[in-house]
Amino acid sequence: MIKVxxxxxxxxxxxxxxxxxxxxxxxxxxxxxxxxxxxxxxxxKCTVGLFEVDKGAVYFDGRNxxxxxxxxxxxxxQEIGMVFQGGALFDSLTxxxxxxxxLNMFTHMTQEEKLDRVNFCLQxxxxxxxxxxxxxxxxxxxxxxxxxxxxISMNPKYLFCDEPNSGLDPKTSIVIDNLIMELxxxxxxxxxxxxxxxxSLTEMGEKIVFIYKxxxxxxxxxxxxxxxxxxxxxxxxxxxxxxxRMRKH
Amino acid sequence: MLTKTWFxxxxxxxxxxxxxxxxxxxxxxxxxxMHELVSIGVGALGIVALTSVxxxxxxxxxxxxxxxxxxxxLYAVGIVARDSIxxxxxxxxxxxxxxxxxxxxxxxxxxxxxxxxQIDALxxxxxxxxxxxxxxxxxxxxxxxPFVVIISIFLGIIGGWVAGDMSGIVPSADYIRGxxxxxxxxxxxxxxIKTLVFxxxxxxxxxxxxxxxDGGALEVGQSSTKAVVYSSIFILIxxxxxxxxxxx
Numbered sequence: 001m002i003k004v005x006x007x008x009x010x011x012x013x014x015x016x017x018x019x020x021x022x023x024x025x026x027x028x029x030x031x032x033x034x035x036x037x038x039x040x041x042x043x044x045k046c047t048v049g050l051f052e053v054d055k056g057a058v059y060f061d062g063r064n065x066x067x068x069x070x071x072x073x074x075x076x077x078q079e080i081g082m083v084f085q086g087g088a089l090f091d092s093l094t095x096x097x098x099x100x101x102x103l104n105m106f107t108h109m110t111q112e113e114k115l116d117r118v119n120f121c122l123q124x125x126x127x128x129x130x131x132x133x134x135x136x137x138x139x140x141x142x143x144x145x146x147x148x149x150x151x152i153s154m155n156p157k158y159l160f161c162d163e164p165n166s167g168l169d170p171k172t173s174i175v176i177d178n179l180i181m182e183l184x185x186x187x188x189x190x191x192x193x194x195x196x197x198x199x200s201l202t203e204m205g206e207k208i209v210f211i212y213k214x215x216x217x218x219x220x221x222x223x224x225x226x227x228x229x230x231x232x233x234x235x236x237x238x239x240x241x242x243x244x245r246m247r248k249h
Numbered sequence: 250m251l252t253k254t255w256f257x258x259x260x261x262x263x264x265x266x267x268x269x270x271x272x273x274x275x276x277x278x279x280x281x282x283m284h285e286l287v288s289i290g291v292g293a294l295g296i297v298a299l300t301s302v303x304x305x306x307x308x309x310x311x312x313x314x315x316x317x318x319x320x321x322x323l324y325a326v327g328i329v330a331r332d333s334i335x336x337x338x339x340x341x342x343x344x345x346x347x348x349x350x351x352x353x354x355x356x357x358x359x360x361x362x363x364x365x366x367q368i369d370a371l372x373x374x375x376x377x378x379x380x381x382x383x384x385x386x387x388x389x390x391x392x393x394x395p396f397v398v399i400i401s402i403f404l405g406i407i408g409g410w411v412a413g414d415m416s417g418i419v420p421s422a423d424y425i426r427g428x429x430x431x432x433x434x435x436x437x438x439x440x441x442i443k444t445l446v447f448x449x450x451x452x453x454x455x456x457x458x459x460x461x462x463d464g465g466a467l468e469v470g471q472s473s474t475k476a477v478v479y480s481s482i483f484i485l486i487x488x489x490x491x492x493x494x495x496x497x
Binding site: 045048049050070073074075077078080082084085086088089090091101102104105106160 | 273274277361362365366367369370372373374375376377
């Protein structure tokens with residue numbers, strides 16, 4: 001379980017996170033939802049330590065991550081897999097080399113063992129015959145799948161996905177959502193997904209954290225969300241015509 | 250302005266401190282150094298060769314033009330050309346050319362990695378991103394640039410010889426006598442000391458600007474420009490300092 005405990009983050013004069021507390025549960029897909037610019041990505045980056053929090057703390061299974069220095073964080077970092085918005089694949093490396101990268105850096109596996117692991121991960125994300133291609137030669141959906149394969153290559157305990165569906169068509173988005181759900185179930189990871197895609201919310205929202213103006217405005221399950229009468233949450237979730245119609249029915 | 254300068258200096262030293270920590274895996278860094286040796290050294294040989302030959306040719310012709318005095322023997326052109334090339338033109342001008350070629354390449358490569366979150370991806374894995382991206386480039390620069398400058402010196406002197414002989418201004422025998430006369434091996438040592446300092450400046454300053462890129466494609470371009478401008482300025486400043494310290 002990941003516990004975010006009263007964190008604050010400001011950039012210059014602008015307060016982006018203002019006393020945010022929430023928990024991300026083990027073995028579940030935890031969604032962070034909210035409008036663009038409300039602090040979702042900052043919350044995720046503060047959680048994984050890409051941004052240092054001004055106040056408060058983040059605990060990974062009881063370990064205070066915020067208080068640790070770079071060296072102390074290393075073991076936890078190796079338990080984290082992260083899928084970035086644009087994939088963040090290394091341009092100069094092939095698909096195979098991208099997935100193999102963490103294995104090269106942190107394991108003492110033989111080349112054959114590493115290749116086996118890479119092929120397993122690529123097959124797991126339904127990506128075959130793409131090993132020798134470069135990121136510039138594959139589609140957006142494939143890039144996301146490679147990024148997921150790289151993120152799971154080290155068997156992470158915690159999986160973070162920053163807007164995994166951005167720029168993808170609805171059908172590919174559902175494929176990615178299903179993949180994240182399957183992996184969470186299969187490996188028992190604590191998965192945190194940052195999204196403003198309502199399809200993702202309905203597809204995989206087990207635990208939901210709604211961020212509004214830098215505050216943790218609402219937290220609950222999908223069922224609780226359906227019953228909620230929180231005006232800002234309703235305004236955000238049912239913003240589109242199709243969602244409004246769904247709500248009526 | 251002054252605050253910003255101090256901020257940049259402080260951030261540069263903090264960045265440098267981050268480089269010199271134990272690598273995650275030595276073999277990975279070693280492979281990176283090999284890759285950078287090819288990229289920095291072999292990739293720059295064409296422009297270095299072209300610049301050196303013409304630089305040597307121009308220095309010889311200009312020296313001959315300025316030494317029109319019956320009291321000055323013709324072989325003095327060879328001496329002037331050789332010393333100018335060894336002491337100044339090859340280590341400084343060639344490294345300024347390399348600042349443009351290598352510096353912009355390093356800054357834009359690392360800058361693009363920054364804006365496309367590739368550096369964040371390294372950090373998340375627990376890799377010291379500044380060390381992984383920068384240290385192999387610095388090491389490769391320090392290893393390969395002296396060879397590049399030696400090649401440049403050789404080609405510059407050849408260029409001067411060919412130009413002097415072909416134009417008929419400095420006969421071959423005079424030029425060859427000139428380049429051998431009063432030769433001080435220490436000048437080569439001095440040239441190599443300067444080269445090492447300039448190689449460090451180019452790679453570290455460019456990597457620093459690339460690493461601290463913030464924004465998008467526009468900012469990557471700006472970082473690349475800053476890398477070349479600051480590297481060139483520091484090369485000129487340190488050229489003066491080293492000359493004053495070692496030769497004066």
